[in-house]
Amino acid sequence: MTPARKRAKTVTAGPAPLLGAHVSAAGGVPEAPARAAAIEATALQLFTKMATRWAERECIDEECTTFRERLSTTRVAATMAHDSYLINLASPDPVLRARSIESFTAELNRCRALGLHYLVSHPGNYMDDREAGIARNADAISESLAASPGDTILCLETTAGSGTSLGATFEELAAIIARIDARYRSRVGICLDTCHVYSAGYDLVQDYDGVLARLDDAMGLDRLEVMHLNDSKTPFASRRDRHELIAEGSLGEIPFRRIMNDPRLATVPKVIETPKLEDATATDSRMLTLLRSYIDGYAIGCRTMSPSTVSPCTAT
Secondary structure: OHHHHHHHHHOOOEEEEOEEOOOOOOOOOHHHHHHHHHHOEEEEEEEEOOOOOOOOOOOHHHHHHHHHHHHHOOOOOOEEEEEOOOOOOOOOOOHHHHHHHHHHHOOOOOOOOOOOEEEOOOOOOOOHHHHHHHHHHHHHHHHHHOOOOOOEEEEEEEEOOOOOOOOOOOHHHHHHHOOOOOOOOOEEEEEEEEEHHHHHOOOOOOOHHHHHHHHHHHHOHHEEEEEEEEEEEOOOOOOOOOOOOOOOOOOOOHHHHHHOOOHOOOOOOOOOOOOOOOOHHHHHHHHHHHHHHHOOOOOOOOEEEEEOOOOOOOOO
């Protein structure tokens, strides 16, 4: 059992699941907890810097202290960052790879300073040879974890499998993890994105138990540290990464009901990255309310909830 799973079990949010959303950090990272509280999240994901720019920054003491103080007033019990979209640790280009390692290490440092539990990261694009890309990715992760000690768990995210991206199969993620320096391997798990795995050819609709069995066979379910709950705008095995609102895409309602009631996944933090529409707070609240409503018995004792107002429930 990994350190992250032990931590997730010791930090609880009462009867509520560890469920939330990627929330905006506009105006500064300390603004994110209030946005999570507005949707009554018990888990949150954020960017610690602009995800589409290389410019790095450090989290100063005041920023970190304010973030932690504000977070302590919420029901959030699981926290994670998503790293920059520009990072490519598998790149064969030495300049891009060096820049990616520098940026990735800086991201780990910010997570440590803020006290975040997890860092979600897309495996890189190999560009030339797949096996060489896996090796470069794993070696860069080892180098970065060595340079940034701490408790933050790196979660390699499943991908949809377009182009030369790595991580579309559980076996490929397992191969990356297996090559990471054994001294740091306990700090690495995966993030399963429902849209991505469905687009990559894992049929959560028709073969839900089979998909989890394949994950277990490849690396063990204990490596599953975080989940992204997203429906898909595109059909099964499309190899395209297009997120849709829960139960409004090609996955539909059934897989999400299974996930929300699966005891194997009960302690795994789950966040949505679904479209925000015109009002992010109202849309995220509606999605989280829907997901909570899927939990058997969870709504018993709850007051009536509108799409824009989420209330804590007492399960029986």
